[in-house]
Amino acid sequence: MYHKKNTISAQQLQYLKKVKKRKVLVCSTQIFLLIAFFAIWEIAAQCNWIDPFLFSQPSRMISAIADMAKTGILWKHIGITLYETVVGFVLGTIFGTLIAILLWWNNFISDVTEPYLVVLNSLPKTALAPIIIVWLGNNMTSIIATALMTSIVVTIMTVLNGFLHIDSDKIKLIQTFGGTKKQVLTKVILPASIPTIISALKINVGLSFVGVIVGEFLVAQSGLGYLIVYGSQIFICVLIQILFQSNNFTNSKIRCYNRIFFAL
Amino acid sequence: MSSMVELKNITISYHSISGETNAVSDLSFSVEQGEFVCIVGPSGCGKSSILSMLAGLIKPSSGSFHIHSKTNIGYMLQKDYLLEWRNIRSNACLGLEIQNKLTSENIQRVDELLELYGLGDFKSHMPYQLSGGMRQRAALIRTLAVQPDVLLLDEPFSALDYQTRLYVSDEIGTIIRKEKKTAILVSHDISEAISLSDRVIVLSHRPATLKSIHNINLSIDERTPMRAREAPEFKDYFNQIWKELDVHVS
Numbered sequence: 001m002y003h004k005k006n007t008i009s010a011q012q013l014q015y016l017k018k019v020k021k022r023k024v025l026v027c028s029t030q031i032f033l034l035i036a037f038f039a040i041w042e043i044a045a046q047c048n049w050i051d052p053f054l055f056s057q058p059s060r061m062i063s064a065i066a067d068m069a070k071t072g073i074l075w076k077h078i079g080i081t082l083y084e085t086v087v088g089f090v091l092g093t094i095f096g097t098l099i100a101i102l103l104w105w106n107n108f109i110s111d112v113t114e115p116y117l118v119v120l121n122s123l124p125k126t127a128l129a130p131i132i133i134v135w136l137g138n139n140m141t142s143i144i145a146t147a148l149m150t151s152i153v154v155t156i157m158t159v160l161n162g163f164l165h166i167d168s169d170k171i172k173l174i175q176t177f178g179g180t181k182k183q184v185l186t187k188v189i190l191p192a193s194i195p196t197i198i199s200a201l202k203i204n205v206g207l208s209f210v211g212v213i214v215g216e217f218l219v220a221q222s223g224l225g226y227l228i229v230y231g232s233q234i235f236i237c238v239l240i241q242i243l244f245q246s247n248n249f250t251n252s253k254i255r256c257y258n259r260i261f262f263a264l
Numbered sequence: 265m266s267s268m269v270e271l272k273n274i275t276i277s278y279h280s281i282s283g284e285t286n287a288v289s290d291l292s293f294s295v296e297q298g299e300f301v302c303i304v305g306p307s308g309c310g311k312s313s314i315l316s317m318l319a320g321l322i323k324p325s326s327g328s329f330h331i332h333s334k335t336n337i338g339y340m341l342q343k344d345y346l347l348e349w350r351n352i353r354s355n356a357c358l359g360l361e362i363q364n365k366l367t368s369e370n371i372q373r374v375d376e377l378l379e380l381y382g383l384g385d386f387k388s389h390m391p392y393q394l395s396g397g398m399r400q401r402a403a404l405i406r407t408l409a410v411q412p413d414v415l416l417l418d419e420p421f422s423a424l425d426y427q428t429r430l431y432v433s434d435e436i437g438t439i440i441r442k443e444k445k446t447a448i449l450v451s452h453d454i455s456e457a458i459s460l461s462d463r464v465i466v467l468s469h470r471p472a473t474l475k476s477i478h479n480i481n482l483s484i485d486e487r488t489p490m491r492a493r494e495a496p497e498f499k500d501y502f503n504q505i506w507k508e509l510d511v512h513v514s
Binding site: 170173174175176 | 319345361362363
């Protein structure tokens with residue numbers, strides 16, 4: 001019935017070869033697509049198929065990254081954004097889980113808060129960022145609060161849902177041994193919910209990042225969100241310069257820039 | 265002789281918004297020390313409610329029940345419900361852990377039980393690595409670890425396929441007799457009930473009332489659940505209980 005490990009049949013060998021070949025093919029296609037995307041972008045910009053002033057081009061991006069990396073500005077801003085994101089999603093997961101435990105523990109609170117949770121969940125949390133800045137000030141605390149807001153409600157709902165879907169007979173098992181509600185929580189509910197909490201953590205990384213970038217847009221002191229806002233303002237300045245210096249408004253390119261300027 | 269468990273005029277009903285369900289009505293019986301009693305009845309007749317009540321999970325609506333003082337109760341559910349993040353040994357110790365009885369001698373006893381019932385080599389295995397029968401044995405050891413005087417078995421074999429079921433019920437029935445436990449088994453399987461128990465209590469359709477009690481006397485020596493099925497009286501008991509269960513297929 002069982003083969004020894006060193007006796008692999010020819011068919012098995014062929015099968016393994018096929019699996020490996022496919023894996024290599026998938027991986028190389030992925031890398032090819034990535035290279036092709038940037039190569040076409042670069043070529044299109046070089047040949048003026050697209051306007052490099054509006055769409056940039058990979059070679060310019062690389063030199064810009066190199067410049068910023070040399071002065072250390074890039075690392076500083078990436079570090080700040082990373083820090084805010086991590087703090088935001090860790091706090092979101094911890095508080096979300098704690099609130100979910102509270103709601104699981106007390107049916108009454110859970111029933112009372114249910115419609116509010118649904119409303120809060122559908123609310124675009126980043127829309128609250130301006131008011132959070134008013135309350136907490138133009139600083140990092142506001143950015144982290146925005147990140148926390150974006151992730152906490154989803155965490156509460158996901159984790160609570162996980163708690164409620166645990167087999168009720170497992171809870172009964174603890175009760176048949178005379179276990180208390182606290183023991184039900186620590187022996188069954190929490191250990192059984194670890195996969196749910198980890199998946200909530202994965203969702204929160206993304207949501208918290210969105211919250212941080214939006215917060216940085218508004219606070220505009222540091223971080224990647226700040227760099228984006230800063231970049232777009234530089235762009236507007238350059239645009240104005242071009243428009244004022246040019247006297248040839250019949251040029252299609254200048255007409256296009258003019259339209260963009262008024263759209264901004 | 266004082267009974268281990270005694271029920272007097274028990275009525276159990278459940279309440280929900282859509283109405284009241286009467287599960288058990290005016291039920292009285294008693295179980296003696298060391299006896300293996302089986303409760304059979306049509307499915308959904310409220311058999312499990314009786315065990316839940318004895319375990320203290322629900323309260324009777326009226327009537328009273330009495331369990332011999334200082335009696336520790338062990339409950340075995342329909343599935344093994346081994347916690348998949350704990351290994352077999354740790355699962356077997358769950359009851360001790362909850363009751364704060366995790367002493368070294370109790371742990372040693374669990375190890376002995378695991379050894380005795382063929383799980384000695386699987387102590388550090390995870391539940392998913394074990395077969396259905398082995399899992400059910402591990403669940404029984406978890407129940408026995410807290411040294412219960414009365415075992416409540418709620419169709420503990422119903423999740424197993426037929427062959428495993430025969431094998432496991434034979435094995436577990438033998439273990440329970442060997443440990444000299446008082447046991448109350450709930451089942452809807454008539455042959456399982458006769459093969460395992462000293463007495464079979466037949467209940468009616470819901471709300472469950474007492475229909476009859478059969479003392480099972482089989483003319484075989486060295487009674488085990490498997491051999492009990494070969495006894496000449498087995499068939500007679502089966503037919504009689506089958507008639508009383510009054511199963512309608514509609």
